[in-house]
Amino acid sequence: MRGFWAVYKKELYSFWSSPIFYVVAFVFFVLCGYFFYSDVAYYSMISFRAMQNPFMAEQLNITNMVIRPFFLDLSIVFLLLSPLLTMKLYAEERKSGTIELLLTYPISDGALVWAKFFGVVTIFLFLLVGTLPHFFVLEYLTDPNWLVIAACYGGILLMGASFISLGLFTSSLTQNQIIAATLSFGALLGFWIISWMGSIAQSTTWKRFFEYFSITHHVEPFTKGLVDVRHIVYYLLFVAFFIFLTRRRIDSYRWHG
Amino acid sequence: MIEAIDLTKFYGPIPAIRDVSFTVARGEIVGFLGPNGAGKSTTIKILTCFMPPTSGTARIDGIDCLENSLEVRRKIGYLPEIVPLYAEMTVQRFLRFCAEAKGIPAKQIKREIDRVVSLCGLSNVENRIIGHLSKGYRQRVGLAQALIGNPSVIILDEPTIGLDPAQIVEIRELIKSLAGKHTVFLSSHILPEVAQTCQRVVIINKGQIVATDTPENLTKQLQRTRQVRLMFDSSVPVEKIQDVMKDIDGVTGFSPANGDGKTWIVETDPDVEVRPALAKAVVESGLGLVEMRSIDLSLEEVFMQLVTEEVVQADESEVQS
Numbered sequence: 409m410r411g412f413w414a415v416y417k418k419e420l421y422s423f424w425s426s427p428i429f430y431v432v433a434f435v436f437f438v439l440c441g442y443f444f445y446s447d448v449a450y451y452s453m454i455s456f457r458a459m460q461n462p463f464m465a466e467q468l469n470i471t472n473m474v475i476r477p478f479f480l481d482l483s484i485v486f487l488l489l490s491p492l493l494t495m496k497l498y499a500e501e502r503k504s505g506t507i508e509l510l511l512t513y514p515i516s517d518g519a520l521v522w523a524k525f526f527g528v529v530t531i532f533l534f535l536l537v538g539t540l541p542h543f544f545v546l547e548y549l550t551d552p553n554w555l556v557i558a559a560c561y562g563g564i565l566l567m568g569a570s571f572i573s574l575g576l577f578t579s580s581l582t583q584n585q586i587i588a589a590t591l592s593f594g595a596l597l598g599f600w601i602i603s604w605m606g607s608i609a610q611s612t613t614w615k616r617f618f619e620y621f622s623i624t625h626h627v628e629p630f631t632k633g634l635v636d637v638r639h640i641v642y643y644l645l646f647v648a649f650f651i652f653l654t655r656r657r658i659d660s661y662r663w664h665g
Numbered sequence: 666m667i668e669a670i671d672l673t674k675f676y677g678p679i680p681a682i683r684d685v686s687f688t689v690a691r692g693e694i695v696g697f698l699g700p701n702g703a704g705k706s707t708t709i710k711i712l713t714c715f716m717p718p719t720s721g722t723a724r725i726d727g728i729d730c731l732e733n734s735l736e737v738r739r740k741i742g743y744l745p746e747i748v749p750l751y752a753e754m755t756v757q758r759f760l761r762f763c764a765e766a767k768g769i770p771a772k773q774i775k776r777e778i779d780r781v782v783s784l785c786g787l788s789n790v791e792n793r794i795i796g797h798l799s800k801g802y803r804q805r806v807g808l809a810q811a812l813i814g815n816p817s818v819i820i821l822d823e824p825t826i827g828l829d830p831a832q833i834v835e836i837r838e839l840i841k842s843l844a845g846k847h848t849v850f851l852s853s854h855i856l857p858e859v860a861q862t863c864q865r866v867v868i869i870n871k872g873q874i875v876a877t878d879t880p881e882n883l884t885k886q887l888q889r890t891r892q893v894r895l896m897f898d899s900s901v902p903v904e905k906i907q908d909v910m911k912d913i914d915g916v917t918g919f920s921p922a923n924g925d926g927k928t929w930i931v932e933t934d935p936d937v938e939v940r941p942a943l944a945k946a947v948v949e950s951g952l953g954l955v956e957m958r959s960i961d962l963s964l965e966e967v968f969m970q971l972v973t974e975e976v977v978q979a980d981e982s983e984v985q986s
Contacts, residue, residue: 417762
């Protein structure tokens with residue numbers, strides 16, 4: 409992993425000094441704030457009604473009605489925004505010619521790919537940490553289950569990492585950042601809506617098949633507080649597969665110039 | 666130090682370079698000369714491990730570029746043709762990244778940055794953002810990143826392109842100062858530059874090496890006729906010149922250099938020293954001689970000859986087949 413730290417630090421630096429990051433963070437926090445507000449507002453509306461209706465009171469559950477929807481909303485927000493963070497990773501280096509530096513420095517190809525990947529993962533982690541105050545507010549108002557919240561963060565982090573690996577790959581395909589972002593956005597959307605195919609599939613085999621491939625389907629158990637190795641494996645395989653494709657792509661770039 | 670053996674590179678069906686072979690000894694400054702599109706950058710990209718050759722071997726300090734690429738990359742400092750810089754970084758931050766990426770120990774990084782900054786004259790822009798620098802400074806930052814870590818081999822692809830004359834002189838002086846301590850291989854399509862900075866020249870045309878020698882030897886070899894320039898104080902008619910020249914052994918022809926008839930170019934056989942006889946004859950004829958000077962073929966002319974000869978030969982073989 410020669411050169412990993414140098415590239416990793418460079419990636420973080422280039423995020424801190426780029427307006428894209430600040431715009432993405434701004435939009436992300438505004439939307440998250442809005443979703444949190446609407447989830448809590450909905451919950452309080454339901455609890456007022458439950459005062460008159462004892463049947464409804466049974467369904468009141470802060471995990472199911474605030475935490476879960478909030479993390480599912482958050483996953484969609486990041487699905488829409490992650491291509492903007494990943495689009496420049498390779499596309500910009502190729503456009504500006506700096507890829508020639510990176511590929512002629514004593515940095516192994518593996519270190520280069522992983523450093524770029526973990527660079528954006530760190531940025532995503534930063535965004536996630538920024539959503540923590542919402543739960544402090546929740547802690548002040550009521551008594552949320554922090555273990556469930558931790559499971560949610562873990563699941564969302566894995567899912568975000570797989571979005572990032574896909575974005576990294578599409579960025580290696582082209583010099584044009586808009587094309588890279590569009591491709592990764594299209595692919596991510598495809599991986600999301602494939603679960604809808606599952607709901608209209610005739611046989612259970614097909615239903616399972618489609619659901620298995622859905623990138624957002626696997627995050628749902630985490631939002632229930634369920635940490636299942638199968639879903640962790642899915643995300644890790646997803647990341648490994650796209651990192652592998654990216655490395656092949658860089659190899660072919662070397663051969664063809 | 667640098668060995669290229671039968672390097673061939675195809676882009677699809679089109680060969681960019683064919684059987685390119687040359688060597689560069691330790692401490693030498695060698696120029697790589699060729700018209701645009703001759704295959705200079707392709708050869709350089711193979712030597713710097715940026716891309717593998719279709720066939721052939723490239724070795725730096727005896728290490729194969731393909732088999733042990735990381736090891737080779739540690740030994741070279743490379744300035745690509747389009748100077749690759751991170752525009753959002755300051756000079757200082759960029760050089761720090763370069764030093765870290767090249768694996769320079771953390772303790773030496775600061776000293777190493779200071780060294781290349783003063784070597785490349787970047788002290789007054791150290792904390793400026795690269796995107797705001799002028800072309801000349803960016804070129805120097807590019808050179809600084811190539812020199813950081815004191816690599817034994819320095820490969821520069823068109824290092825003075827786009828610079829103003831004063832900057833070109835500075836960069837050339839800098840390159841010359843690297844001789845001995847570093848092995849320098851620099852490409853260019855500007856001939857005087859190579860003639861001034863390099864000890865040896867490799868000339869490439871259409872993907873093939875056409876000549877390898879010192880600039881002086883190349884000019885000597887290709888000088889089939891020697892020319893002597895004569896200048897008189899007043900206009901001289903053709904008949905008069907003919908009259909003087911006819912008795913001198915070795916003169917093969919003469920022609921007026923310009924319209925006023927004062928200056929004449931005399932072509933002579935390169936194996937015969939005609940100048941004493943010529944001087945004597947001119948003085949005896951009573952013409953007012955102002956100047957007599959032998960003209961050396963410039964590297965530019967040698968280059969043109971080599972490159973055009975190739976074309977003529979190629980055309981001939983096409984006709985024959």
